[in-house]
Amino acid sequence: MLSKEHRLRNDKDIKTLFAKGKGVFGLLVNIKYRPNHILVSRFAVVVGTKVSKKAVVRNRLRRQINEIIFKRLKDFRPGVDVVLMPKKEAVGKKSIEFEEEIFKTLKQKTRILI
RNA sequence: CAGGAAUGUCGGGUGAUUACGUGUUGAGGUUAAACUCAAUCCGAGGAAAGUCCGAACACCACAAACUUCGCAAGAUGUUUGUAAAAAGAAAGUCGCUAACAGCGACCAGGCAUAAGAAUCGGGAGUCGCGGAAUUGGAAAAAUCCAUUCCAUGAUUCCGGAAUCAAAACCUAGGGAUUAGUGCCACAGAGACAAUACUAGUUUGGUCGCAAGGCCUUACGAAACGUGAAAAGUAACAUGAUGUGUCUGUUGGGGUUCUCACAGAUGCUACAUGUUUCGCCUUAUGGUGACAUAAGAGCGCGGAAAACCCUUUCUGGUGUAAGAGCAAAUUUGGUAGCUCGCUAUGACCGGCUUUGCCGGUCUUGAUCCGGCCAGCAAUGGUCGGGCUAGAUAGAUGAUCGCCUCCCCGCGUAAAAAACGGGCAGACAAAAUUCGGCUUACAGACAUUUCCUGGAAC
RNA sequence: GGCCCCAUCGUCUAUCGGUUAGGACGACAGGUUCUCAUCCUGUAAAGUCGGGUUCGACUCCCGGUGGGGUCA
Secondary structure, eight states, X not given: OXXXXXXXXXXXXXXXXXXXXXXXXXXXXXXXXXXOSSSSOXXXXXXXXXXXXXXXXXXXXXXXXXXXXXXXXXXXXXXXXXXXEEOGGGTTOOHHHHHHHHHHHHHHHOSOBO
């Protein structure tokens, strides 16, 4: 789990990110990001009801992704806000698959990583 | 022994590394906080779900009374109440509960027919008792024995409409017999005070010169049948009536038919009686729903999960309620005099909007155990325990071990050993409780019920 | 988190407790045409699921499932 510092908690920030951020689309996860003017990177995971109706499934997805980001926090450039949105296909996948997928797309299509 | 149903209980344990959240302690930090680090404790459910009910708690509205503050407008606090109407809800009875559409016990109905009971009819043989006859035997005769027939009782078998008929399970179970309205397709005369309508015939009256018209009485006319349901219900006995079929003849016509009479038998409706069911009254028992018995009177369809009626109950909104702080807009009031004196600022309020904090903090109609009261639901009492409080939302990830279970191997069949899968179902707190409903891998208990197998 | 509504052929829809569940577009088959389109005729195709009330349920009542709206 990420510490509170690294969480994107404010409703306003997320709304502006959705409005003005850049989008990247992977096989399992869609990502939106935007540089902020703080020294820390902040993350949020959004799992919609369309992914699954069961709260258990949605919570598990969120926790898996949170754990991956926590592990690889050193690889991210500081000063970026990121929202990750898993797709329907992501249900039931193992954590390793997620890790590979996410970082593949991030490396190919963005400049967030160091 | 195996399987199923019902009810109840449980819904993995333990360890390591590393994260997250609340609390506590310590250190740092700060005017004080915020915050950072370390240690430690604790960290989802039986349904947390659906949101179908009920309550707690909070606030609001209206009315009345009182209190305090204020110049006033008004505000604060306490207590009491929520009428009528509208709309909605509940209602078998008694009890439990804070309350409920919940729970417990009971009542009624369904299930519901079986087995069986009782009753009726028929058949068969056997046995018992009684009567009659005949032949045979004993014998002079009476009488006795045997055989046959009739009647009756017991036993047994078969059949029959309605009646009685257990446990478990199910029921939004007041009123359709009276406050009323509407509905009951098709079929049928008729679907609730039913006996239609038409042709034709006919009684009486009236109008008309007449033909005939109008009103009216009866026949036509059977209630077979139709239908989910037919004017409470079904059975038996007796009586008399009509009619069909068969048989017979001392009859008439007549020639193989018809009428009449007699007998047997079937059907329809009627009357009377007995019994069963329903309503009613009275008595007895029960707190009561009701039950049982007796009586004489009655003959009234179904559906209220159609509208509706009766009795009883309900002021409204849900922590996104609200409360606090700050700002803005608008508006009301007042004392003082540094400025200003048409106005603005300051202060004290009111309305509205926006933002932030916060949502009372998890000690509760609480949990565990013992005892007592009660058929039970439940209540009382004693002792012990503290068991999540997040706020875009914590309880995660990775790796072991232990059992549970499954598969393979093994074996005549099991067991052990070995190898593999490895807690694997439904499912995540959001103000809090009590129920209901729905989802659910597997394990255990009860021995209550059902089915099958084996043994005695 | 609270509240409200809806579900009928492939699609859009109709329905008084008594039906073979009607219509339009589409689909399929046949006809017309030299061929296609148009046109004509015909055919197939549905009550979201499970219970209850009733003689009888798409309709009335209860519960589930799915979809949508609204407050914030």
